[in-house]
Every structure is written in structure tokens, then in C-alpha cells.
Amino acid sequence: MSNSGIAARWSALAPYLQSALRIMAGFSFMLHGTLKLFAFPGGENTVTLMSQRGLAGVLEAFGGALMLLGLFTRPVAFLLAGEMAVAYFQAHFPRSFWPVQNGGEAALLFCFIWLYFSAAGPGPLSLDAKRGK
Numbered sequence: 114m115s116n117s118g119i120a121a122r123w124s125a126l127a128p129y130l131q132s133a134l135r136i137m138a139g140f141s142f143m144l145h146g147t148l149k150l151f152a153f154p155g156g157e158n159t160v161t162l163m164s165q166r167g168l169a170g171v172l173e174a175f176g177g178a179l180m181l182l183g184l185f186t187r188p189v190a191f192l193l194a195g196e197m198a199v200a201y202f203q204a205h206f207p208r209s210f211w212p213v214q215n216g217g218e219a220a221l222l223f224c225f226i227w228l229y230f231s232a233a234g235p236g237p238l239s240l241d242a243k244r245g246k
Contacts, residue, residue, distance in 0.1 A: 132183065132236030138226050139180030142193070146174025146220075172196050180230070184241020188232035197224035 149158045149170030158167040172193060181188045197220045204215025212218045235241045 128237050133237035134226070135183060135186070135230055135235055135239070136181055138223070139177045139182075141177075142173055142223060143177025143181060146170045146172065146177055146191065150174055164218040169177075169196060169200065170221060182228075183235035183241050186235035186241050187231050188238060194224050194227035197221070197227065 144154065146169075147153045149160045149166060150158050151163075162171075162172055173196075175192045176189050176196075179185055180193070201217045201220040201224060205212070205215040205220055208215040208217075212221050
């Protein structure tokens with residue numbers, strides 16, 4: 114088989130890999146929220162619901178679940194990208210310019226992952242695709 118054949122087959126999987134990225138990022142993001150709200154998995158303390166961190170927990174838990182399912186993907190992803198931008202510039206950037214030093218790598222990556230999904234959509238393995246959106 115030629116290289117172009119392999120490349121074509123690999124490229125054909127791109128929409129499904131897009132869905133896989135959304136599913137795994139949504140699952141991971143959801144866990145950040147459940148840790149804040151319910152101390153699960155493995156947390157010791159929860160946040161006050163009516164606080165900025167409480168709002169972040171709600172957005173992460175429920176927004177992450179919607180991203181995992183691929184439901185209302187574009188608007189939810191845009192909202193979550195904004196949340197992560199705020200988190201990065203409020204909590205991490207003041208510590209240092211470099212994400213590896215300021216602990217903001219996850220916030221920065223999630224920000225751009227969600228921004229990508231707000232533009233690209235959820236991929237074929239999603240409830241949005243089933244709904245025809």
C-alpha cells in the first residue's frame with residue numbers, strides 16, 4: 114500500500130478522532146467539576162456553591178457532561194472556553210508568564226480545545242449529530 118493510501122485512510126478517521134477528543138476532554142473536564150462540587154473522585158473539600166469557584170464547578174461538571182455527550186456542543190464549548198480563559202488570566206498568569214511555571218497548562222489547553230469545538234462542532238459520534246445540528 115502506498116503512503117498516500119495510508120494517509121487517506123488515516124485522514125478519513127479525522128471526524129471520529131474529533132469525537133474521541135471531545136469525549137475524553139469532556140470526561141476529564143467533568144471530573145474537575147465533580148471534584149469541586151462533590152469532592153469526587155478523591156477530594157476532601159467542596160467549594161461554596163455561590164462563589165466563583167462554585168460557578169466554575171457547575172460549569173465544569175455540567176458543561177463537561179454536555180461535551181461528553183456532544184449536546185449543544187458549539188454554545189457550551191464557547192462558554193467553557195471563556196471560563197478557562199478567565200481561570201487562566203485570573204489564577205495562573207499573575208504567577209508567571211510561562212504555563213509550565215504557573216500551573217495553568219490544563220486551563221490553557223482546555224481553553225483552546227473548547228474554542229476548537231465551538232468552531233468545528235462535535236464530530237459524528239454525538240447527540241448533536243443525531244439531532245441533525
